Amino acid sequence: MEFDYDLFVIGGGSGGVRAARLTAMDGNRVALAESSRMGGTCVIRGCVPKKLMVFASEYPEAIHLGRDYGWDASVGTFDWKTFRTRLHSELDRLEEVYRENLEKAGVEIFDHRAVLKDPHTVELADGTTKTAKHILVATGGRPNLPDIKNADLGVVSDDLFHLDAIPKKMLIVGGGYIGCEFAGVFNGLGAEVSMFIRGAQILRGFDEEARGHVGDCMVRRGITIHTGCAPVEIEKRGDRIWVKGSNGHADEFDCLLWAVGRSPNTGEMGLEEAGVELDRKGTICVDEYGQTSVPSIFALGDVIGKMELTPVAIREAIAFHKTVFQGEKTQMDYDFIPTAIFTQPEMGTVGLTEEEAEAQESTLVYATAFRPMQQAFAGGEERVLFKMLVSKETDKVLGVHIVGPQSGEMIQYVGILLKMGATKADFDRTCAVHPTMAEELVTLKEPVRTLA
CATH class of the missing domain: 3.50.50.60 (FAD/NAD(P)-binding domain)
Structure with a gap:
C-alpha cells in the first residue's frame, strides 16, 4: 500500500x-x-x-x-x-x-x-x-479540575500567564511541584498565598527530608500551608471566591488555583x-x-x-x-534522570530517595544543612541542604538531593556522575571549588545515619 x-x-x-x-x-x-x-x-x-x-x-x-x-x-x-x-x-x-x-x-x-x-x-x-x-x-x-460544585470559579496553571492582575490573596489547592512552584512565584510577586494540601507534607514522592526542608522554608517565607485539607465548599462572593476547607478553615480569595494533577x-x-x-x-x-x-x-x-x-x-x-x-532498536533509559523543582528555595534531585534506598539495600546517608555565605553575610537564616545516599556494599552513589539556590544547575552535572556509576570515593577524591555551596558534594565525610 x-x-x-x-x-x-x-x-x-x-x-x-x-x-x-x-x-x-x-x-x-x-x-x-x-x-x-x-x-x-x-x-x-x-x-x-x-x-x-x-x-x-x-x-x-x-x-x-x-x-x-x-x-x-x-x-x-x-x-x-x-x-x-x-x-x-x-x-x-x-x-x-x-x-x-x-x-x-x-x-x-x-x-x-x-x-x-x-x-x-x-x-x-x-x-x-x-x-x-x-x-x-x-x-x-x-490540568485536572476536581469534581466539586463551583470548581469552575478557579483557574488552572494554563490560565496564570493570562491573568489581568496579580491577585492580592490567592489559594492554591495541591502540593505537587506545580502548586509549590506557583506558590513561590506569587508569594514573591506580592500576593498573600495559602495552600490546601491533602497530605501531611508537600511534594509527595520526593525525598522526605528534602521536601520537608522546602516546606519549612516556604512557611518561613510567608506561605500558609494547610495540611490534611481539601476544599469542601466554594462560593462566589462579589468579586472574590469563598472557600471552606475540610479542616474548618474558611476565607475569601481573589484567585483560586487548582494544582491537583494532570x-x-x-x-x-x-x-x-x-x-x-x-x-x-x-x-x-x-x-x-x-x-x-x-x-x-x-x-x-x-x-x-x-x-x-x-x-x-x-x-x-x-x-x-x-x-x-534507523533500524537500531533503542529503549528509553529512565534511570538517574535529574530534575529540578523551581520552588523557592529550589530543589534538585536525581536517583533514589532515602525511603526508596532503605527499601532496596543497606545505605549510608550523608547530609548537611548550613547557611550559605551570601545569605549568612546579610544575616539570613535560611539553610541549604545537601544529601547523598550511598550503597554500603558497593559504595555507589544511589541518589543526591539538593535544596538551595541554583540546585537545578548543580543537579544536572551530578546526574552525569550518577549515570556513569560514580562511587562515594570518586566524589571524595575530587578537589573542592572554594568558596562555593557545591563543594559540599565532595566534602561530606561521615554518614549521619545508616539504613539497614
Missing part, C-alpha cells in the same frame, strides 16, 4: 516536534498536526513561561539582599502588564522557532486537530484524511476504536520501544505516563526515531 507519509505525528510539543524533525531530516515524508500552538505545554504554558515568572518573582529578595551588601536599592512596584507583554512576545518568538525548524526539516504542518480513523489513517478537523505507514501520538496532558490528552481521539489499549486513567499503554497494541501506532511523552518531563519526551522521541527509522 502506498501511504501519503512515512510518519504522521499528532501533537506539536517538544517530543512530537523532535521526532518529526529527526525523521524528516533522514529524507522521510513526515507530517505533523497541532490543534493549538506549536511548542506544546513546555514552551507555551509550562516550563518556559513558569521559569520566567520564577525569575521575575525572585528580584524583590535579591534587592533586599543587595541593600544588606551596601547598595542603595529599594523594591518598587511590579508592573505585571509590562512583564506579561514581554512574556507573550517571547513565547511567540519561540513558537515561530519551532515552526521554522520543522519547515526547514521538510515537515508538512497541519494546524488542525487530528484523530485516528484506523491504524494508518488520521482525519483532520477540516474533514480531510491522511495516511501514514507509522503514526506517533504525542498529544501531552492537561491527565493525558487521549479523549475522543479514536484511539480505542483503532485498537490502541488505554489504562483506566486514559494513558496509552506502550512497550519498551513506545509501540502501542497496534504495531503501526507509537506514543511518547505525557500520554504514556512514564516521567512527565520535557527532556524525557525529547529522549523518547530520539529512541523512537532510532528504533523505527
